[in-house]
Amino acid sequence: GKGSKGTMNVVLESMRLHPHSSTVQHKCCWAIANLANQHEGRVLVASLGAIPCVLMALDLHNDDLTVQEYGCLAIANMAKDNLDNAAEVSRLGGMQKVLDCLEKHGKVPQLRPLLNEDNSIGLANTTIIDIIVISFCNDSDWNINLTS
Numbered sequence: 586g587k588g589s590k591g592t593m594n595v596v597l598e599s600m601r602l603h604p605h606s607s608t609v610q611h612k613c614c615w616a617i618a619n620l621a622n623q624h625e626g627r628v629l630v631a632s633l634g635a636i637p638c639v640l641m642a643l644d645l646h647n648d649d650l651t652v653q654e655y656g657c658l659a660i661a662n663m664a665k666d667n668l669d670n671a672a673e674v675s676r677l678g679g680m681q682k683v684l685d686c687l688e689k690h691g692k693v694p695q696l697r698p699l700l701n702e703d704n705s706i707g708l709a710n711t712t713i714i715d716i717i718v719i720s721f722c723n724d725s726d727w728n729i730n731l732t733s
Contacts, residue, residue: 589620593633600638607649610642614655621662631663631670636677639663643682653686 596613603609617635620626639659646652660679664671674680 589626589629590633593617593620593630593635597633597635597638600642604641604645607646607652610646611649611651611655614639614642614652614659618655618659618662621659621665624666627663627665627667627670631667631673635659636663636670636673636679640674640677640679640682643679643686647686647689650690653690657683657686 593616596616599609600613617630617639621630621635639656642652643656643660646656660674660683664674
């Protein structure tokens with residue numbers, strides 16, 4: 586509804602005004618992840634510019650586990666079942682950021698479901714599948730493990 590739009594504008598404005606505050610960034614990523622957990626929400630947050638904001642947070646706070654956790658979750662939720670959002674994530678290099686994050690922080694509990702036991706990326710059980718497929722299905726350099 587209208588309330589969500591106003592709230593999300595405040596969230597994104599906070600992210601832009603306080604790029605170096607890990608607290609602001611992780612709380613805002615959490616808010617985006619929550620709203621993007623259903624269809625109307627993921628359309629709304631993306632239309633307001635959430636994807637570049639979250640990718641910026643992942644870039645600027647690549648050593649902060651909480652920002653990485655909620656940022657990856659926000660990206661996954663925004664891209665889930667939404668090809669436009671997934672394509673935007675891909676175009677902005679977001680899949681590589683998520684892969685880097687998984688590689689670097691593979692032991693984070695919230696990110697564990699995205700990995701198989703051997704730390705390869707598991708596709709069958711993950712919301713991030715849309716982004717991975719769009720980004721890499723035509724790129725033979727990437728060997729993504731498709732086991733469930």
